[in-house]
Amino acid sequence: MSTQxxxxxxxxxIRLLSRIxxxxxxxxxxxxxxxxxxxxxxxxxxxxVGYTIDKDYRSNPxxxxxxxxxxxxxxxxxxxxxHRIRQHEILKDIRFALEHEVQVSISGYHNxxxxxxxxxxxxxxxxxxxxxxxxxxxxxxxxxxNFKLSRIDDLEVLETPIQxxxxxxxxxxxxxxxxxxxxxxxxxxxxxxxxxxxxxxxPAAESYIWPIDHSDRFRFSTVVYGLPGIGxxxxxxxxxxxxxxxxxxxxxxxxxxxxxLTQLDQ
Numbered sequence: 001m002s003t004q005x006x007x008x009x010x011x012x013x014i015r016l017l018s019r020i021x022x023x024x025x026x027x028x029x030x031x032x033x034x035x036x037x038x039x040x041x042x043x044x045x046x047x048x049v050g051y052t053i054d055k056d057y058r059s060n061p062x063x064x065x066x067x068x069x070x071x072x073x074x075x076x077x078x079x080x081x082x083h084r085i086r087q088h089e090i091l092k093d094i095r096f097a098l099e100h101e102v103q104v105s106i107s108g109y110h111n112x113x114x115x116x117x118x119x120x121x122x123x124x125x126x127x128x129x130x131x132x133x134x135x136x137x138x139x140x141x142x143x144x145x146n147f148k149l150s151r152i153d154d155l156e157v158l159e160t161p162i163q164x165x166x167x168x169x170x171x172x173x174x175x176x177x178x179x180x181x182x183x184x185x186x187x188x189x190x191x192x193x194x195x196x197x198x199x200x201x202x203p204a205a206e207s208y209i210w211p212i213d214h215s216d217r218f219r220f221s222t223v224v225y226g227l228p229g230i231g232x233x234x235x236x237x238x239x240x241x242x243x244x245x246x247x248x249x250x251x252x253x254x255x256x257x258x259x260x261l262t263q264l265d266q
Contacts, residue, residue, distance in 0.1 A: 006042075006089045009034065013042050014063065017053065022060040049084040090155045094134055097124045103139070103160045108153025111232075122147070123162045130203060135175070137164050146175035148201070173202050173222055174229025186230055187244040188220045194240035195220075201233065227252045 009032050016028060029036045043053050043061060052064040097104045106120045122136035125144065134147045142164075190198065190209070195218045199206045208222045224230050231252050234241050243250050 007086050009038075010042050010045060010085055010089075013039070014046065014051075017046075017061060017063040022056055022058075022062050024058070024060050028061075045085060045088050048088060087149055090149055090152055091127075091131060093155050093157050094124055094127065094149075097157050098126070101162045103158045103162065104136075105156045105158060106147065106152055106154070107156075109147065110151040110153075116153075121158070121160075123164055128203065132203065135171075137162075139164065144171055144175055146202075172224040172226070172229065173205050173208070174224060174226075174233070176224060176226035176229045182225050183223045184225070184227070184246050184248065186220075186222055186224050186246065186249060188234070189242040189244060190218045190220055191240035192216060192218070194218075194237045197237060198233065231256065 012032060013028065016023060016031065023031065025036050025039050028039050032039070046063075047053055053061050054064040055061055093104065103121055103123050106122060107118065109117045109120065111117070121139045122134075122145070123139065125135045125137060127134060132149060134149060136145060136147060137143070138145045189212070195209055198209070198220065205220065205222070209218050209220045211218055227249055231249065234243065234249070234253060235256055238253070243253065
């Protein structure tokens with residue numbers, strides 16, 4: 001089942017748990033066309049994002065609402081935690097795919113420029129330490145990519161086992177792979193804002209940033225194996241970043257800028 005379908009059931013379950021008459025777990029499973037085990041899992045998910053689930057004298061579960069909460073009190077945590085519910089389910093599906101070594105499909109992925117891509121079939125490799133990023137092999141682009149979980153609209157675990165072996169190349173911070181002969185040393189000067197965005201997008205980059213003396217700016221230096229990854233980031237923050245090296249990155253930026261201007265003139 002896709003994450004979106006699971007989220008829809010969670011929302012229906014919230015409504016059922018917030019109303020009278022109350023239902024048993026068996027009744028909830030029948031209403032939502034799912035299993036008792038799934039109902040218990042959904043309840044666990046709701047509790048993990050802040051809902052208080054109690055039981056009445058018949059052991060029927062319900063959402064506990066404070067006496068001063070008002071009739072629509074349950075809408076408040078719903079609005080605040082809707083995104084967290086989705087992320088919790090996506091993370092559980094990714095863990096399952098990693099454990100069973102199967103592919104997943106990602107739909108509605110938002111990049112750093114808020115452009116939304118279509119369906120992608122990927123093979124999960126690992127989660128970042130903070131579980132904010134998925135490292136996976138993109139079967140269409142045939143390469144390793146980093147996916148930020150908060151930018152995934154929907155994810156579905158597939159039955160297809162992993163088909164592509166792990167690449168032997170080293171990965172850079174931006175998800176591009178290569179060997180030492182393809183390595184490029186990149187050095188950037190960042191504003192405070194650019195530094196914060198870089199760390200948010202690529203947490204591991206923090207280890208490669210240091211302040212410039214007597215300045216409110218920062219230096220970032222790392223090795224990359226492809227210009228598109230670092231190039232996309234610099235293009236999106238071009239007013240807050242100065243490229244120090246390599247010349248190839250500057251040339252890449254000029255070419256990209258010319259293409260954008262050409263498209264605007266059409």
